[in-house]
Amino acid sequence: MTTIDDIPSRKLRSTTHDDNTSSERLLRTVARFVAAGYLIYFAILLPDFLRTAYVTESWWTPTAMIAVFGTGLSMGFASLAADTKWIRVTGAVATFAFLAAALSWWLAWDTSVVDTNGMPLASFPGLAGLAAAASLPSWLAFAQLTVTVVSVQLSINILRGPLLDGPLLADITFALMFCSIFVAATLGVIRTARILDSTRDTTHRQAATEAAVSARAVERERFDALIHDGVLSSLLAVARLGRTEGVIRQTEHTLAQLDSLRNHSSATTFDVDEALARLRSAATNVDEEIEIAVESRTDALYPAEVIRTASAALAEAVRNSVTHAGSDATRVATLSLRKDDISIVLSDDGSGFDPASVAPHRMGIAVSIVGRMRSLPGGSARVDSDKNDGGTTVALHWSAPS
Template identity: 30%
Template sequence: MIASSMLDAPRSALFERLRAHGGRVEAPVREPTLGVAASDRIQRRMGLVIGIGGTLAAVVELPEILSESIGVSIGWIALTMLLTFGLCPVLAVVSVRMRSQVIAAVAAAAATGFLLASVVAPFAYRVPAEDMASLWLYRLLVLGVLMAVLAWPPRYAVAYLILGSTVVTIANVFVVQRVSTWTVVGDFSRAMGLAALFLWCAIYARAAAARVDRESALESRRAAAVAGAAARDRERARFAALIHDAVLSTLLDASRAGTESPVLRRQAERTLGQLDEARGGDIEPDLLDAQSAIGFLRVAVHELNEGIDFSARRWPGFDDLRLPVAAASAIAAALAEAVRNSLRHAGVPGQVVRRAVTVTVSAGGIRVVFRDDGVGFEMGRVSPDRLGISVSILGRMRQLSGGAGFVESALGDGTTVTLVWGSDG
């Protein structure tokens, strides 16, 4: 049985929507997600361009393919074209909406299909053509190489380039008449040289996107660190001024007066009021914007374990978020405690436990979800003296104005910890 805990909190608009929809809000604006945004965008755009380009190539090359395939069975023509172009429109479609893993899988299948088509070609074109200068597959090697760049790491894409150049050159030998050693060497060199140019451009584009991702992650960490340091410095200065101007002067007047006086009483009451306001954080709160808040939480997680997946989503108006540093610190501390609990207790013998943090930001608040697929537990059986959940997570979020915390877990089904903060305005 799934056990959950809910805490009372001020009912901001964001908080109400999160409780009503389980954290799902209409019309999301998808990330760019920190750490993967540029890589994800370049992969999607390359997949869309390559998919559309391959589909157009099939239409443009069809008359030439048919003229070169006189005497070849229509079944062989259909098979080679299906292996070469069949997945191109599929790649274009999945590149619009699907995850990067799906795009890579479709591209890998398309690249493999091109190699298979080149292997099949000599069986289809059994009689060398008299007027054919080169097999149509030889001219489309670039398509297969671009698919390989989209699907695999650079070293495998380079290996595909060498293998593909070899296979299409051999297929050309079987299909084209008047072949000599020099023509074979020339065909291989031309095929590999032209495809290598496109290979280098595609690899460079993906590497540049990866560099942008790394710099964005570093910049967000710097922004969070600078914001936190500035907030601490301002807080120290504010308390130093309060101690000097109010507390010390009150104590000094009290030591001099020797007897009770209305002026001293009013001064003491005013000082106590200032201390209460300072403790409540109502004086000039330091605020983090969406980027700094996400970076702040990312650092809190990755300081404990850099292998935990961290992603962020932004809803409409996320630029308007202003998260007090005190609230960010409370959320980060509760999140860190959830991560520590998972690292200590969620392990399953012989199984790799997956852990992930998802931060969702909107104009009025922030929602943080930590999930693992570990051993799980039953909330009702947690000992009262175990303070990690009741105090360090739920209790901390209860004390945070506008905050709430939820814990869901079941034996064998992992654990989900949800932390929500919403502004009152």
Template identity: 35%
Template sequence: MAADTAVVQALSAQTSDGSAAANILRQFCRYLAVAYLLSAVGLSGAVAMSTDVVPVWWTVASMVSIYGPAVVMFASSFRRTDVEWVRWAATSLVIGYGLTIATWPLVWNGDQLDAGHGMWFSQFNGFVAATAGLIWRMRWSLPYLAYVVVSVQFVNDAVRTSAYNNPVMTEIAWSFCLTVMPFAVAVAAMRSGRVLDATRTRSVRAAAETAASVARASERSRFDALTHDGVMSTLLAAARLPMSDALIRQAADTVDKLDVLESGATGATEFGVVAALTEFRGMAAEVDDAVRIRASVPPDVGDQRYPGDVVRTMSAAAAEALRNSVQHAGSDARRTVRVVADSDLLQVSVSDDGVGFNPRTVPANRLGLAVSIRGRMDQLSGGAAEITSSPSTGTTVSLSWKRP
């Protein structure tokens, strides 16, 4: 179970590092912020001209409400921790632009501009509509799109001299043609990001469920094996043979193993020395019945306890090392598992006298060593893994954990 849990944690880490929707929002808002700031330079003449028909204070306030959030939006788009600042800045910009349009009739002095561009804020309503599409759902962003497209055309029709005006409905139609495409791209991009995030979440959940299923199946297999190899053999020996010290030790060992299973060792928060050795023995028996554990336990650490995740992770990594040995060491290879349990140290080594290999020649895409062994141990604070091997001299995988 530790192996599958490690995979799920890795998937979760990738997901929480930055969702697809958040990354799309950062990128789009960064480019839009650049477009806003460039428009401030390009429209400086139009802004100055607009002060002939509206107060200067209103012009300054409108520019601050639009370009101020654009600056914050650009700067905060480089933050990798979250996108809340980006979202709030974009929301402030969209609302500020809407208020600029809504309050313009209240401050207009009735004069007209002898210019074809009209009011300065009418020149980038497509950018604002796209920004709304990024931060709001369709039920809010689509009405906003209609509002900014239609309203600015009525503003321009009122403020421009008749020589520059076309029928207002024609202007609205052209404005829709120019703004709908960037708006649709923004909406589609955010929707794709949310779908990808949902897919990742389902994948992580499915991996977790699979891990739990595999763990349950493994526990059932261990229980069946213990019932056959321990309970049944002990009962048969007791029925056929006279009482002996060997039979007593066999019965006591079987009871200890049953106690570990009954207590739910796979979910235990701590393992005693006996429970840890039982976990390692069960691991070895699952992979290779011929392997026996050689344990070294000083007399004064009999009551020592180890974190549950440490024991389970080392057991899973050792199991992977054993499986690799069974598959690659050769049919005649002999394997040994040694355990050293000390007060602040736990070591497990898996050795064989098989064909061996050169660790430097292992391709990067072979994940058995990198992920299932080293990767697991690297997740433990104080954990380490060392792999020693060369052709024709066998292989030793040494796992160690030192209490922080």
């Protein structure tokens, strides 16, 4: 039996990516960037922190370094957690740890000491601003940045004292503008990622609605097919053959199907013959030239919803192949139906494509194929292709949950 794992890799790239949202992936990237920044600044500024320790009380330098750099580095570890809330928690802690260190400096400063080099903490207030942008509302992020920048710039100015009297207002304004650029950019890309997630969710809901409309159309076709294949054929069989055992069984089966329609219900299971018929019909309705190969089959009953969903996913896969693989491509659908297990592999020898390059708004693969199969308990799908070697393989699989 062919399953998803049996398909040769051929250096193929799969569409089964991480399920995290765009905003979550971006948040993890920002957290790692901020943590790397804290690590770099620690390595660069450690000598300056040790050199200027005499400016403050003995407790301030080690406490401030542990609080500032420890919380900043913790964002990198939080980015490895499954839940991104820990990034926001550690980011908020890092933000306020930096602010607390900047404000507590005034309590620890030895007012009799001056130093022309200022204070090392003033070298990277923007990094704390990035942590704030990743974890706090925008207004609070800018408020924290403003208070921090003003505090550290005042510290530099008062430390330099009469030795180097610089333009305080100009220094504060420049530092605020410089840091605000990066904070605003971070807030902007995070907001854009959230809009993208919202747009994608809306598109998925619209696709689900369209799928429901399509399902109703399928049911109407089922009713038309029942009238043609069941009622009319039963009447013709009676007229030609009379009251035989075969005609009686056929008529009873047709009446049972009519009763299910009258009761506004539909079949809950399909036998292997009807399952294969529906899968064949789904593929050949899109491409009459497609080759259907039945690799294995067994006498079993399958949930109707599984067959309907797999048929719809197969039809969409064939439709994509007809549209994108090229006019000369040939398609083969291999069907394997065993007890509690269904495997469908559609392959073509077309031009191929790079699954990673498919735009997010293209729902054919993400929703109509992969999304459909994943909506089934025990269902899965994989789409593999290679733009260089050519050819695309779509593997649909369902196993009955334990």
